[in-house]
Amino acid sequence: MGRIEVITGPMFSGKSEELVRRALRLMYAKKKVIAFHHALDNRFGHKKIVSRSGFELESYPVQNFAFEVIWDLAKDYDAVLVDEAQFFSDELVDTCLNLRRRSKIVVVSGLDLDVYENPFGPMPKLLALADRVDKLKAVCFECGEEATISYRLSGEKEQIVVGDKNYIALCYRCYYAKKKEER
DSSP: OOEEEEEEOSTTSSHHHHHHHHHHHHHHTTOOEEEEEETTOOBTBSSEEEOTTSOEEEOEEESOOOHHHHHHHHTTOSEEEEESGGGSOTHHHHHHHHHHHTTOEEEEEEOSBOTTSOBOTTHHHHHHHOSEEEEOOEEOTTTSSEEOEEEEOSOOOSSOOOOGGGEEEEOHHHHHHHHHHHO
């Protein structure tokens, strides 16, 4: 039976690590696993997903997640994993639904919110359609409490700015304090 699982939370919450952990569990269960990530995210090279703790998973970089493209690669696999889902278009949602209908296990990780508190990319739809959702927390870089949102340190205004050094995770109290300082 197919299913869609979504792992979400702010930056530094362990989303990629959890994705790799699930891949390993699936492999232990003798499932054939294939992974994808958005080509925009080349922080750790083009052919792998890497967690901050050093866990790695071979991965295909793709620009779009059209079903026709993915199906050719994924049809012989039991599970399809996707990292950095927020960078994809809503095509990802349709593809995930098509994979679930074809009895594939789909595990997706990505940011649910951007740095402006807006739902990010296809994540809201994926969260609504998922059979399982895990919302991870980070540690607030300011006060040490649970962090649920990413904050951009640099001044760029675009929604997408790739790079770990530009961001920290904050609790909402510290996030709103930083936003107030910006004014």
